[in-house]
Amino acid sequence: MPDIHARLSASGAKKWINCPGSIQLEENFEDKPSEFAQEGTNAHALGEAKIRLATKEYNRTKYHNAIRNIDITEDMEDYAEGYKNFVIERYNSALRKTPDAILMLEQRLDFSNYVPDGFGTGDAVIIANGKLEIIDLKYGKGVEVSAVENPQLRLYALGAYEAFDMLYGIEKVTMTIYQPRLDNISSESITAAKLLEWGETVKKAAQLANDDSVTDCIAGSHCDTGFCKARPACRAYTAEKQRLAVYDFKAPALLTTEEIADVLDQSAAIKKWAELVSDYALDQAYKHGVQYPGFKVVEGRSNRKYSKPDTEVAKILTDKGYSEDDIMVSKIKGITDIEKLLGKKTFSDILGPYIMKPPGKPTLVHSEDKRPAISSAEQAQEDFKNDIN
Ligand code: SF4
Incomplete structure (x- = not known):
């Protein structure tokens, strides 16, 4: 679940760890309510109720009362069921090793010893002798989230470690993202010692980010992956996007393969940046009367439609x-x-x-993409010739 009150939120940690000035700069921008936030909240509530029913904490009546006011879509029912099964399976596995293992749902986790006023909510926290597992349900499907070196999960783990180490002597920590709409289950396991060592570096980053005299903005991938609200007007972000200006709009054939790879790497980010600036300018012009030289707000084009059903x-x-x-x-x-x-x-x-799935159009993507590379048309012809010879 999102942690909404801390100034240095766990969900924004990647951003403020890498860019200490982002906390202050973002405060100049309004929060835009996401249309998907309520859907995520509903999915979490349904998943939680299902787990409480499965562990017999809820009877049927309590379960139905808990989900009565949730807007449940059919997809959500399936996804929440999958999440419940996953958590129960992990909990049962912990119980087999430690009969008094505990499962906590929607557990408040306080990591304020590392981040000022820092806290978050662990969707599912399983604690057994020597082991801690945090499972985070991500209901979004826009971006695949990895658990590896994920600061949000590590901060939650620090909070859980602080609360339960005394009782359970935690030595190993596993952090798992369960993202059903992208078929993504991602896990990272580290020793408690490594987690604590990481905590010390984050403590310093948090002090810096929380210090209003520090205004350094450092751009990088965290600007986009952390959805920084300041992007439309951030100079550091703009400068990063302008890096390609060195190529001076040369024709592609005049660029080296390395230069073309650099352009490919940046082009999606630049498109996104241009959209961000455009959306921000429209918002400012339409809602706040800001005048941009040479621009005006008009009604967009629309298509005719029937006025009755x-x-x-x-x-x-x-x-x-x-x-x-x-x-x-x-x-x-x-x-x-x-x-x-x-x-x-x-x-x-x-x-x-x-049901058939026709081959997709050849698309050039970053080499980190999970899909296997396909051969070029010429290579396929060569392969074919070799096969028949
Ligand atoms: S856009 Fe990037 S560089 Fe600018 S404040 Fe946000 S995180 Fe920092």
């Missing part, structure tokens, strides 16, 4: 003698909708043999 429009036309064939289009629903209607298993039983 389709059924009413259809009736108007059939009353005038037009046939349904002339005015209606009938087509089968898309795969996602049919799968929702049938459920995954029935869908697979009935339609599995009739």
Whole structure:
């Protein structure tokens, strides 16, 4: 769950660890409520209730009361069920080794010994003799989140370590991201000693970030992955994006392969930056009357649409003698909708043999991308020739 009150939040830790000036600069920008935040909150509440039912902490009545006011989509039901199964499986595994292992849900974790006023909420915390595991449900599907060297999870782990080490003598710490909508389960295990050592470096970074006399802004990948609110107006971020200006708009054929790789590396970030600046300027101009020389706010283009529901429009036309064939289009629903209607298993039983996935258009991506590289067309022809010879 998001930690919303601490000035130096755990979810923003990657940002303030790398850029001490970001805390102050971001304070000049409003928080924009995310349309997906409520969905994430609902998924967490449903997952939590399912686990409490599975561990018999809730009976059926309590469970239904807990989920009564949650807006649950069918997808969410499946994803929360998967999360529940995952947590229970991890808990059972801990119980097999330590019969008095404990599972805590939505546990407040206080790491203020490392970060001023720092706290967060651990979605699922499992503690057994010598071992601690933090499981964090991420319901978003925009960006795949890794648990490796993830400062948010490490700060939560520090909070849990401080609270439970005395009782359980924690030596090993595992931090896991469960991100069902991207089929992503990512884990990192480190020794408690390494966690504490990391905690000391973060303590220094947190002091720096919390010090209002420190205004150094240092740009890097954390600006985008940390969704820094200051990006549209941050000079350090802008300077980083302008790095490509050294190529002076040379034709691609005049650039070296290394220079082209550099442009490829930066182009998505520059596109994103231009969008950020554009959205920020529109917001400032429309809501706050800021005038940008040479620009004005107008109504965007829009398409005509019926002012009444389709059924009413259809009736108007059939009353005038037009046939349904002339005015209606009938087509089968898309795969996602049919799968929702049938459920995954029935869908697979009935339609599995009739589903195909055509090869995607060749796309140049960063070498860290998980998809395997494909051969070029020429290479494929060569391979084919070699196969038949
Ligand atoms: S955009 Fe980047 S450099 Fe600028 S304040 Fe935010 S994190 Fe720091």
